[in-house]
Amino acid sequence: MAAVVRAPLRATLVLGAGAARLTRELGVRLGAAPIVALDVNPLPFLVARKILDGATVELTELPSSPRTPDDAAVLRRLGEGLSPGVDVELVLADALAPPVARGVFDTVVTPWFLDQIPPDLPRLASLIHELLGPGGRWLSHGPFVYPRERPMSARYTEPELLELVKCAGFELEATDARRLAFMESPACNQGRSEQVLTFVARRIESARIAEPPEPPWLADTSRPVPVEALARRGVDHPFFTAVTALVDGARSIDDITAVIAATQAIPAEALRVAVRACLADLARPAG
Numbered sequence: 001m002a003a004v005v006r007a008p009l010r011a012t013l014v015l016g017a018g019a020a021r022l023t024r025e026l027g028v029r030l031g032a033a034p035i036v037a038l039d040v041n042p043l044p045f046l047v048a049r050k051i052l053d054g055a056t057v058e059l060t061e062l063p064s065s066p067r068t069p070d071d072a073a074v075l076r077r078l079g080e081g082l083s084p085g086v087d088v089e090l091v092l093a094d095a096l097a098p099p100v101a102r103g104v105f106d107t108v109v110t111p112w113f114l115d116q117i118p119p120d121l122p123r124l125a126s127l128i129h130e131l132l133g134p135g136g137r138w139l140s141h142g143p144f145v146y147p148r149e150r151p152m153s154a155r156y157t158e159p160e161l162l163e164l165v166k167c168a169g170f171e172l173e174a175t176d177a178r179r180l181a182f183m184e185s186p187a188c189n190q191g192r193s194e195q196v197l198t199f200v201a202r203r204i205e206s207a208r209i210a211e212p213p214e215p216p217w218l219a220d221t222s223r224p225v226p227v228e229a230l231a232r233r234g235v236d237h238p239f240f241t242a243v244t245a246l247v248d249g250a251r252s253i254d255d256i257t258a259v260i261a262a263t264q265a266i267p268a269e270a271l272r273v274a275v276r277a278c279l280a281d282l283a284r285p286a287g
Contacts, residue, residue, distance in 0.1 A: 010106035013131060014038065015095035016113040020048035020088060022141075023109075027086035032107065035088045038095045045090050051079035052088050063188035071187035102130045112142040114161070120284075121156060125168030132203040138170060140201075143182075143194040152228055153215055153283060158197050170201035218280055221253035221272065230282045243278045253279065 009032035017023045017037035026032040039045055047057050057078040066072045093099050096118060108128045118124040128138050146155045156164060158177060166172060176198045184191030217223040227249045246256045257272040264271070 009033075011104065012036070012107040012109060013098070013100060013105045014109045014111065015098065016111060016117055017044075017048070017090070018111075019044040020052065020090065022111050023048075023088055024052060024082075024086050026109065027088065033087055035086070036091060036100060037088055038091050038093045038098055038100075040092065040094055042092055045092060047078065048088075049090055051082060052084065052086060052090075054079075054082070054084035056080045061185065061187060063185055065189040067187060067189055074187045096124065096127070098127075098131065100131070103133050105131050105133060105136055107137050107139055108132055110138070110140045110142070114140060114142055115144050115146050119150070119154065121154070121161070121164055122168065125164060125170075129169045129203055134203070134205065136203045137173070138165070138201045138203070139199075141196065141198045143196050145194060151230070151283065152226075161197070162199065165199070165201050169204055171204050173200045173202050175199045215283065217252065218276060218283075221257075221276060224250050224252050225256070225279060230279070239274070240278055240282065243275055244282060247279070 009026060009030045012026060012032040012035045014020075014023045014026070014035065014037040017039045018041070020037055023035060023037045027035055037048075047059075050057050059076050059078060061074040061076050063071055063074070091099070095113070108131050110128075114121060114124070132138065144156075144158065144161075162172060162175065178196060179193050180196045182192055182194045215229060217225045217229070225247050227247055230244065230247060242260060243256060246259055251259075253272060253276050257268060257275050260266075260275070261268050261271050
């Protein structure tokens with residue numbers, strides 16, 4: 001990450017800080033100060049607080065596939081040899097609704113965050129734009145390993161993500177993409193690697209908030225509506241229920257309109273508009 005960050009950091013906000021090892025390095029190596037770090041999980045923060053204060057935390061690693069009998073349970077001493085001195089304020093809070101002032105941060109950092117947490121990346125990009133002061137920078141670092149429940153329309157690839165960042169009112173200063181080792185332990189026979197993107201984007205004043213590209217089945221109502229395109233189904237409304245029940249991967253908006261029109265005294269054109277709006281809403285991730 002340090003390879004793409006060339007200027008010292010100042011007031012920094014970290015969204016999804018976890019155990020705060022990267023957060024600490026931002027202070028030690030890049031001079032970030034002060035640092036506010038947010039996460040919703042209290043356990044990593046309990047560990048982070050002790051290590052940031054100069055203590056050592058003992059935890060036992062239990063490899064799923066130990067290399068030797070001695071590796072079945074390995075005592076790890078986290079933070080050993082690290083000195084305190086980095087000013088980090090740990091805040092137990094939702095990073096998607098951060099309880100902090102807007103427009104005051106020099107840097108917002110999203111470490112291993114974008115693919116796992118926000119259901120709506122354009123909305124997150126808009127939030128980060130609000131959090132940063134004039135000329136502030138968004139620093140992100142992480143892979144593209146989306147949860148299975150994430151609809152395909154919200155699984156952005158690297159070029160799509162970078163375009164979204166630019167459309168949200170940022171100017172890309174640097175990018176770096178490389179395959180990195182992940183979850184590899186010397187005590188375990190298994191491990192993996194992931195393609196990781198790091199970027200630095202500077203906030204510009206004229207924000208053009210990005211909207212996800214319109215799915216082809218919305219633009220052309222004669223095309224089939226994919227079942228996996230619907231991010232939500234459990235909407236408590238009879239019309240929504242009737243429409244989603246007809247989505248089978250083969251029917252188009254026109255087909256669904258025709259089926260409903262056969263039993264309802266509603267003009268087809270008006271009904272098509274309603275069906276299209278319903279499916280557009282259901283295809284939008286919640287959050």
